[in-house]
Amino acid sequence: MKVQLLGYTRLNPALAGRDDLGDVRELLDTPVGTEQERLAEFAARVCYRSTNKMGHNPHFIQARVREGHEDVIEHVTFVVSVSDVANTLEADGPVRWRMANRHLDATQWQDGWVVSGNARVWLDLFRRGLALDVLPLLQPIAPAFYAELADQGEKT
Numbered sequence: 001m002k003v004q005l006l007g008y009t010r011l012n013p014a015l016a017g018r019d020d021l022g023d024v025r026e027l028l029d030t031p032v033g034t035e036q037e038r039l040a041e042f043a044a045r046v047c048y049r050s051t052n053k054m055g056h057n058p059h060f061i062q063a064r065v066r067e068g069h070e071d072v073i074e075h076v077t078f079v080v081s082v083s084d085v086a087n088t089l090e091a092d093g094p095v096r097w098r099m100a101n102r103h104l105d106a107t108q109w110q111d112g113w114v115v116s117g118n119a120r121v122w123l124d125l126f127r128r129g130l131a132l133d134v135l136p137l138l139q140p141i142a143p144a145f146y147a148e149l150a151d152q153g154e155k156t
Contacts, residue, residue, distance in 0.1 A: 001085045001093060005137040006114065009076040011035045023051040030055035036076040036119070036142040037061055044072040061144035065123070073119040073145050078138050083112030097131050100124075119145045 015021060015028060027042040032055035041060050045051045057063075064072055085093035087108075094106035094113040101124050104117040115134075117125075122138055125131040126149050139146045 001133050002083045002112075003133050003137060004081045006079040006081055008078045008138075008141055009036060009039065011039065026051045026054040032058055033061070033144060034142055037144045039075050040064075040072045040119070040142075040145070043075050044069065047072070059144075062147045065145065065148070070120045070123065073123065073142075076119045076142060076145070077116060078119065078122060078134075078141075079114065079116040080134055080137065081109070081112055081114055085112070092130055092132075097125055100128055100130055122146075123149075 011028070015024065019025075021028070023046075024042075026045075027038055030038050030041075032038070033041065038054070041054060042051065044060070044064055045054055061073070064070070082094055085091060087093070087095055090096075094115050097115065098104050098106040101117070101121050103121045104115065104125070106113055106115045119138070119142060122131065122134065123145060126135055126146065135146065135149060139149070143150075
């Protein structure tokens with residue numbers, strides 16, 4: 001199977017120079033974590049009404065995921081292309097992934113697939129032992145989301 005990262009959620013660069021952002025400024029000014037991890041932390045901090053604590057705990061996202069509060073990582077989406085894969089339920093590929101998690105989008109395109117899902121959907125697939133060829137593409141972008149799978153990402 002051949003996989004390629006096509007895109008993922010990024011912060012809007014137009015926000016950088018603005019002063020009228022309120023607590024969103026915490027999201028932009030926090031130096032801890034990747035953009036995607038900061039976005040997830042900000043979502044959780046808004047929920048907990050603690051945006052002033054952004055970046056104070058480098059393991060904040062891992063703790064939320066471990067506790068089952070995985071909805072905060074749904075704010076980040078990853079899109080990959082997949083080729084050289086069988087189009088059957090028996091093969092580890094987009095058809096099987098889509099059957100395993102209904103929130104994944106898998107669309108046939110040219111000689112392969114375009115597959116899109118939020119970080120929580122991908123985490124669910126990785127935990128099931130599916131889509132592990134995708135893990136090394138996503139882990140560097142948001143290592144805190146997939147910290148529990150660090151060993152698996154290195155093996156694939």
